[in-house]
Amino acid sequence: MASVPICALIILCILLASYQGSLNVDAEVFLVVMEDESVISYKKSGDDALKYKEKVITRHDIFLESLLPADSYSKLYSYTHLFNGFALHTTSREALEVLHSAQGIRIIHEDVKMVKMTTHSPEYLGLPTRVWPSLGGPDMAGDGVVIGLIDTGINPNHPSFANLKPGPPSDIGKFRGKCESAAHEFPLNACNGKIAGAQYFARAAIVSGDFNASHDFASPFDSDGHGSHTAAIAAGNFRIPVISNNFSYGFASGMAPGAHIAIYKAIYSFGGYMSDVVAAVDKAVEDGVDILSLSIGPSAVPTGPAAFLNILEMELLFAVKAGVLVVQAVGNGGPTPSSVLSFSPWITSVAASTIDRKYNNSIIFGNGQVFTGTALSLPTQEGLFLPLAAAEDVCNWNETCILARNCQRPEPFNRSLIQGKLIVCTFSDFIFSPTSVDSIVSTAQKIGATGFVIIMARGRSSEFLNETTSTLNLPLPGIVLSSREASEAFWDYYDSHTLRSKNEVVVKFGACARILDGRHAVYTGKGPSVASYSSRGPDVNNALMQTADVLKPNILAPGTSIWSAWSPTSQSDQYNIGQDFAILSGTSMATPHVAGVAALIKQKHPHWSPAMITSALMTSAMLTDHSGELLSAQVRDGLTPATPFDYGAGFINPSHALNPGLVFDAKFRQYIQFLCVVPGVDDESVRRAVGTGCPTVRSDWCSDLNTASITVSNLVGSRQVIRKVTSVGSMEERYQVVVREPAGVAVTVNPQAFTIQPNSSMILKIMLEGREIANDYTFGELVFNGDKNHVVKVPLAIFVSSTL
Numbered sequence: 152m153a154s155v156p157i158c159a160l161i162i163l164c165i166l167l168a169s170y171q172g173s174l175n176v177d178a179e180v181f182l183v184v185m186e187d188e189s190v191i192s193y194k195k196s197g198d199d200a201l202k203y204k205e206k207v208i209t210r211h212d213i214f215l216e217s218l219l220p221a222d223s224y225s226k227l228y229s230y231t232h233l234f235n236g237f238a239l240h241t242t243s244r245e246a247l248e249v250l251h252s253a254q255g256i257r258i259i260h261e262d263v264k265m266v267k268m269t270t271h272s273p274e275y276l277g278l279p280t281r282v283w284p285s286l287g288g289p290d291m292a293g294d295g296v297v298i299g300l301i302d303t304g305i306n307p308n309h310p311s312f313a314n315l316k317p318g319p320p321s322d323i324g325k326f327r328g329k330c331e332s333a334a335h336e337f338p339l340n341a342c343n344g345k346i347a348g349a350q351y352f353a354r355a356a357i358v359s360g361d362f363n364a365s366h367d368f369a370s371p372f373d374s375d376g377h378g379s380h381t382a383a384i385a386a387g388n389f390r391i392p393v394i395s396n397n398f399s400y401g402f403a404s405g406m407a408p409g410a411h412i413a414i415y416k417a418i419y420s421f422g423g424y425m426s427d428v429v430a431a432v433d434k435a436v437e438d439g440v441d442i443l444s445l446s447i448g449p450s451a452v453p454t455g456p457a458a459f460l461n462i463l464e465m466e467l468l469f470a471v472k473a474g475v476l477v478v479q480a481v482g483n484g485g486p487t488p489s490s491v492l493s494f495s496p497w498i499t500s501v502a503a504s505t506i507d508r509k510y511n512n513s514i515i516f517g518n519g520q521v522f523t524g525t526a527l528s529l530p531t532q533e534g535l536f537l538p539l540a541a542a543e544d545v546c547n548w549n550e551t552c553i554l555a556r557n558c559q560r561p562e563p564f565n566r567s568l569i570q571g572k573l574i575v576c577t578f579s580d581f582i583f584s585p586t587s588v589d590s591i592v593s594t595a596q597k598i599g600a601t602g603f604v605i606i607m608a609r610g611r612s613s614e615f616l617n618e619t620t621s622t623l624n625l626p627l628p629g630i631v632l633s634s635r636e637a638s639e640a641f642w643d644y645y646d647s648h649t650l651r652s653k654n655e656v657v658v659k660f661g662a663c664a665r666i667l668d669g670r671h672a673v674y675t676g677k678g679p680s681v682a683s684y685s686s687r688g689p690d691v692n693n694a695l696m697q698t699a700d701v702l703k704p705n706i707l708a709p710g711t712s713i714w715s716a717w718s719p720t721s722q723s724d725q726y727n728i729g730q731d732f733a734i735l736s737g738t739s740m741a742t743p744h745v746a747g748v749a750a751l752i753k754q755k756h757p758h759w760s761p762a763m764i765t766s767a768l769m770t771s772a773m774l775t776d777h778s779g780e781l782l783s784a785q786v787r788d789g790l791t792p793a794t795p796f797d798y799g800a801g802f803i804n805p806s807h808a809l810n811p812g813l814v815f816d817a818k819f820r821q822y823i824q825f826l827c828v829v830p831g832v833d834d835e836s837v838r839r840a841v842g843t844g845c846p847t848v849r850s851d852w853c854s855d856l857n858t859a860s861i862t863v864s865n866l867v868g869s870r871q872v873i874r875k876v877t878s879v880g881s882m883e884e885r886y887q888v889v890v891r892e893p894a895g896v897a898v899t900v901n902p903q904a905f906t907i908q909p910n911s912s913m914i915l916k917i918m919l920e921g922r923e924i925a926n927d928y929t930f931g932e933l934v935f936n937g938d939k940n941h942v943v944k945v946p947l948a949i950f951v952s953s954t955l
């Protein structure tokens with residue numbers, strides 16, 4: 152737990168600069184998109200594609216040589232597969248000006264810096280009992296499917312990535328990714344079949360000077376831990392014992408333990424650069440991954456006509472066109488509305504939930520009172536009560552002790568006073584900068600405290616410690632007590648048992664306590680709830696924060712306190728140094744859960760398009776938690792009823808997602824039609840971004856894109872929305888549509904009942920009529936009840952307004 156939620160250092164954020172704005176004088180790396188065709192738009196395969204690729208690379212070199220003096224630039228990458236372009240390093244303003252007026256260039260985009268943003272979860276999702284058996288058991292679940300991860304690399308020595316498959320290697324013949332080895336940390340045999348390929352992309356990181364070879368490693372090795380964590384959530388082996396700090400926490404399994412992992416390392420200890428990420432995505436799709444999992448995203452909404460048109464979103468659209476499902480973290484900016492950082496309708500954007508496992512801990516005061524709090528900590532010595540000392544009572548006489556009460560620095564404290572005691576540090580002292588639990592732990596260790604208690608300051612009532620949503624694996628006994636009740640009881644007890652001299656100096660620390668073992672999981676049977684940090688909709692169209700007719704997030708999956716694989720040499724998290732497992736929280740952790748479940752769907756339905764898989768995940772999602780209550784969302788100080796802007800279509804439901812009944816499909820052409828009607832976007836900006844002009848016949852509204860949700864950000868009067876459902880059932884089925892109307896909106900669906908044959912489609916006209924202006928979104932749903940037991944749910948989010 153840091154002063155920002157722990158996920159902030161985990162989620163990787165791309166800072167997106169202006170899309171088509173003026174060029175930044177300081178920038179040195181530029182992404183350039185050419186007018187010419189890429190390999191996928193050239194529509195050739197095999198040798199022809201390879202030849203074309205080589206030709207494109209040569210053309211880039213000739214183009215640059217003919218324009219610029221040889222010593223004025225270096226080409227970092229040629230992008231060939233998804234779009235035709237390159238990344239260029241130059242410090243010469245003249246070279247840039249020449250490029251700007253050159254023929255054949257569609258876009259010049261300055262590079263953008265990226266900054267850094269699981270064991271019980273398979274059971275929680277019902278995989279072992281309801282899904283894996285139908286796919287050949289855990290070892291085969293996901294077999295033949297390749298999940299590509301754009302992340303910090305992988306720790307190839309981890310048991311989660313050992314090749315445990317008996318017999319000959321599985322057929323992933325279509326996958327052509329290579330293994331970049333580097334003597335010690337990444338030997339060639341690291342790519343063992345489970346790890347199907349591993350490459351790294353660091354040229355922009357290197358020219359920027361941010362790459363430090365002694366800890367970032369010029370190899371696919373994960374020196375950070377994040378990449379191993381996310382890879383093992385998606386496809387780590389089945390039933391791997393989780394041992395951390397000599398304590399056994401149970402077992403871990405990936406969502407698709409039989410799937411293959413392809414690693415594209417493009418993020419480093421400092422973060423990363425978009426030009427490296429773009430190169431990684433280009434290669435992953437060329438190699439033939441089935442699914443791309445991105446626990447990375449921009450730290451701000453890009454400027455320009457629409458967030459959808461930025462270069463990475465465009466590249467991901469081409470990845471989808473090539474048949475690759477893209478799953479991305481929605482961001483960790485919640486619970487602020489419109490904080491989503493994954494925008495586009497062709498991407499599956501994942502929100503994070505809590506799970507029903509808790510690690511709470513208890514403290515027993517010398518007077519027998521017991522309070523529960525949080526922290527994954529070892530106990531104080533059995534049967535022994537240790538003296539409690541408030542931080543201000545153990546600081547040096549020459550210090551302003553009141554400033555030391557939140558224990559953020561070791562300097563003010565008197566070691567000889569604190570030795571053998573539990574130090575009591577407070578949060579929510581309004582005069583201080585935010586309290587960081589990390590700093591408290593480090594202070595307690597440095598000053599030699601036996602343990603610590605974090606508690607609300609005297610007389611405060613409702614301030615909230617931001618970090619209580621994450622679980623920390625503490626190196627010494629400690630507990631966080633965040634309730635006012637505990638704080639009042641503690642201070643009463645402490646003050647009545649602490650003897651002070653006339654000048655308030657403590658002469659006897661008479662209050663004492665013991666901290667119990669916090670490492671045993673408690674299964675609460677509650678949840679999931681949307682995690683407070685998980686970014687919230689509505690989707691934003693541009694930096695002006697105008698909202699779009701697109702539902703974001705799409706789906707909710709476990710993200711809080713997830714155990715998964717780690718890199719023991721990582722220095723990125725002080726609590727996990729030397730450990731093989733780490734417990735982390737963030738939308739970074741939720742994303743590979745969805746990527747793994749998507750691999751199971753892909754295994755069962757190899758020919759489904761990315762949009763069909765997204766539709767299956769969404770229409771089957773659950774709107775209730777384990778106790779049957781409607782989903783709730785964590786806010787700063789409790790729970791509130793959740794909406795689709797918190798959870799999308801709901802909490803992921805793998806067994807139903809494998810057999811959804813109906814799907815909403817969408818193809819590249821429909822996404823282009825969508826882009827062409829985004830408010831503020833003209834045909835020329837679409838052409839520049841995608842290379843394809845807008846069709847002359849098009850729908851009037853973005854809301855007509857065939858997604859498994861209906862969002863209208865500005866309903867004036869009435870609007871007809873079109874959807875096309877396709878039956879993926881095995882028998883004829885009769886569906887009856889039940890409407891739950893959003894407040895103030897009348898909804899009719901035509902036809903209201905229909906019979907559909909397998910593999911056939913049906914057009915539905917949905918009439919929305921605004922009856923009341925609420926000046927806010929209201930929510931509802933369409934439920935398609937089939938007579939062969941399929942239930943297909945489509946969320947509605949409608950904003951009725953009086954003017955366009």
Ligand SMILES: *[C@@H]1O[C@H](CO)[C@@H](O)[C@H](O)[C@H]1NC(C)=O
Pocket residue numbers: 363364365366
């Ligand atoms: C690179 O990393 C090493 C080890 O982590 C460190 O000692 C060194 O100072 C770093 N170099 C730079 C230039 O930051």
Ligand SMILES: *[C@@H]1O[C@H](CO)[C@@H](O)[C@H](O)[C@H]1NC(C)=O
Pocket residue numbers: 396397
């Ligand atoms: C872990 O346990 C073993 C055996 O009980 C012990 O020898 C070792 O010192 C312990 N390691 C740590 C880091 O506590």
Ligand SMILES: *[C@@H]1O[C@H](CO)[C@@H](O)[C@H](O)[C@H]1NC(C)=O
Pocket residue numbers: 511512513523673
């Ligand atoms: C954990 O906390 C819950 C209440 O939040 C309490 O009912 C339960 O007894 C606690 N368990 C332990 C082991 O402290």
Ligand SMILES: *[C@@H]1O[C@H](CO)[C@@H](O)[C@H](O)[C@H]1NC(C)=O
Pocket residue numbers: 546547548549565566567568
């Ligand atoms: C630290 O505490 C010791 C023992 O109580 C005391 O003698 C000493 O003066 C204190 N030092 C400071 C700098 O306050």
Ligand SMILES: *[C@@H]1O[C@H](CO)[C@@H](O)[C@H](O)[C@H]1NC(C)=O
Pocket residue numbers: 547549550
């Ligand atoms: C207080 O005294 C200690 C011990 O002599 C010293 O290390 C510390 O810097 C002093 N603090 C201040 C604020 O002068």
Ligand SMILES: *[C@@H]1O[C@H](CO)[C@@H](O)[C@H](O)[C@H]1NC(C)=O
Pocket residue numbers: 154155579585586615616617
């Ligand atoms: C809590 O989070 C808010 C918003 O993210 C931030 O402004 C505030 O400083 C944080 N407070 C603490 C105690 O970390």
Ligand SMILES: *[C@@H]1O[C@H](CO)[C@@H](O)[C@H](O)[C@H]1NC(C)=O
Pocket residue numbers: 880881882909910
């Ligand atoms: C539906 O189409 C798929 C692929 O074209 C085919 O494999 C399947 O057998 C068809 N299903 C039915 C029930 O006709």
